[in-house]
Amino acid sequence: MQQSEDAAEPRTFASVLRAQQSMVFSVAYHFLRDRASAEEVAQDVFLQLHKRFDEFESDAHISFWLRKVASNRSIDYVRKRKSQGAVGLEDAPVPSVDVQPADHFLNRRLQVLIGSLPEKPRMVMILRYQEDMMPEEIASALDMPVRTVKSHLQRSLAMLREKIDRSMGDVR
Amino acid sequence: MMDDFEKQLQGAFQRKEPSPFFEARVLGAVKRQARERRASVRMRWATAVAAVLIAVVGSAWQHQRSERAREDSAGKEAKARLELALRITSVKLQKISQKVEGI
Numbered sequence: 001m002q003q004s005e006d007a008a009e010p011r012t013f014a015s016v017l018r019a020q021q022s023m024v025f026s027v028a029y030h031f032l033r034d035r036a037s038a039e040e041v042a043q044d045v046f047l048q049l050h051k052r053f054d055e056f057e058s059d060a061h062i063s064f065w066l067r068k069v070a071s072n073r074s075i076d077y078v079r080k081r082k083s084q085g086a087v088g089l090e091d092a093p094v095p096s097v098d099v100q101p102a103d104h105f106l107n108r109r110l111q112v113l114i115g116s117l118p119e120k121p122r123m124v125m126i127l128r129y130q131e132d133m134m135p136e137e138i139a140s141a142l143d144m145p146v147r148t149v150k151s152h153l154q155r156s157l158a159m160l161r162e163k164i165d166r167s168m169g170d171v172r
Numbered sequence: 173m174m175d176d177f178e179k180q181l182q183g184a185f186q187r188k189e190p191s192p193f194f195e196a197r198v199l200g201a202v203k204r205q206a207r208e209r210r211a212s213v214r215m216r217w218a219t220a221v222a223a224v225l226i227a228v229v230g231s232a233w234q235h236q237r238s239e240r241a242r243e244d245s246a247g248k249e250a251k252a253r254l255e256l257a258l259r260i261t262s263v264k265l266q267k268i269s270q271k272v273e274g275i
Contacts, residue, residue: 017198025190039190039197046198047205110184129178130185161177
């Protein structure tokens with residue numbers, strides 16, 4: 001019988017859904033920047049999880065699998081929309097953010113800039129800073145070499161720093 | 173070690189909650205999916221059973237047909253043999269009759 005690692009009660013699909021919905025939804029939401037699309041992708045991910053639920057041996061395995069599938073599904077979703085001639089996400093409106101007023105401007109600006117990154121570097125940034133994943137874990141989740149992940153992180157960070165510094169200069 | 177800028181990035185990427193109905197919607201979709209899967213399994217079984225039935229009935233019909241054809245051809249053969257025997261008998265009887273009339 002499958003057991004949660006940190007609790008005595010048996011692991012059920014409903015308990016995993018409750019515990020992981022915020023993580024899966026947030027990966028999709030930060031990437032797609034649209035609540036409805038993010039919920040659609042997240043629902044798809046959980047339906048896929050339900051089909052293979054008995055194959056998982058630990059909560060860590062489930063978490064890793066969910067991050068990997070949520071990332072890839074989000075990237076596929078954008079590509080599918082682009083191939084159908086939909087508006088690019090770069091042009092989508094910035095969602096409202098629940099943050100302190102002092103951080104509001106910077107967070108909005110960061111989200112716009114991250115939204116303008118190509119798909120893979122954008123997902124690398126989300127997994128690094130939302131999920132606090134190490135480059136090795138990101139490489140494994142996105143099926144790319146570790147050095148590519150590190151290079152995406154370095155280049156994206158440099159680009160973001162430069163643009164943020166420039167826009168702060170403009171404000172001053 | 174993260175610097176202030178990276179900490180700011182973490183702030184921008186804080187986890188968000190989906191809508192309050194998300195969990196119920198996923199559980200509903202899971203139930204629907206399970207129902208559809210069961211229906212699809214039932215349909216596959218029904219198709220397999222129907223295919224087996226068609227094969228059994230078809231081969232029985234074919235067997236019956238070939239049996240009938242075999243019987244028909246055996247009947248025709250017997251009829252031909254009987255006709256030949258009757259013709260031979262008739263010829264012999266005719267010869268006997270001619271001999272009897274000659275006496």
